Amino acid sequence: MRQEVEARITATSIEVFWRGKRVASHVRSHRPHRPTTVAEHMPSSHRRYRDWTHERIRREAGKVGADAATLIDVILRSRPHPEQGFRSAIGILGLVKRYGGERVDAACAQALAINTRSYTSVAAILKSGTSKASQPAQDAPVLVHADIRGPGYYH
Structure with missing residues (x-):
């Protein structure tokens, strides 16, 4: 990882060499702009998501x-x-x-x-905390007081 490597690319394969030793070899994909990742070469942080669909x-x-x-x-x-x-x-x-x-x-x-x-x-x-699930609205308390006139007062 983070090392300079050499690659040999042919029409059918890609080989990767590190310090003259071949460390990987893959069949070459000809599908443009499509990844062809080998699961064993994936970072462990990515590998754990492999089973998710x-x-x-x-x-x-x-x-x-x-x-x-x-x-x-x-x-x-x-x-x-x-x-x-x-x-x-x-x-x-x-x-x-x-x-x-x-x-x-x-x-x-x-x-x-x-x-x-x-x-x-x-x-x-x-x-x-701005995402608090909305609480059910409670009815306002009914005010009962002698000074409250009510709807009948205005008729």
């Missing part, structure tokens, strides 16, 4: 709430490769353990309203 992420987001599902769908669609949005999406889903589903869904609604699409934005909204 689009369907699983969307299903988990749907369990949190409609706004969470919408935000995560926007995140996945906004990246050139949807897998690039997995870390943000899974991070947002992980916030449920700490803040609860209602608060995370409310934070996702706020993130959608201000047009942000990242884990850090949702986490900041939750941390600042």
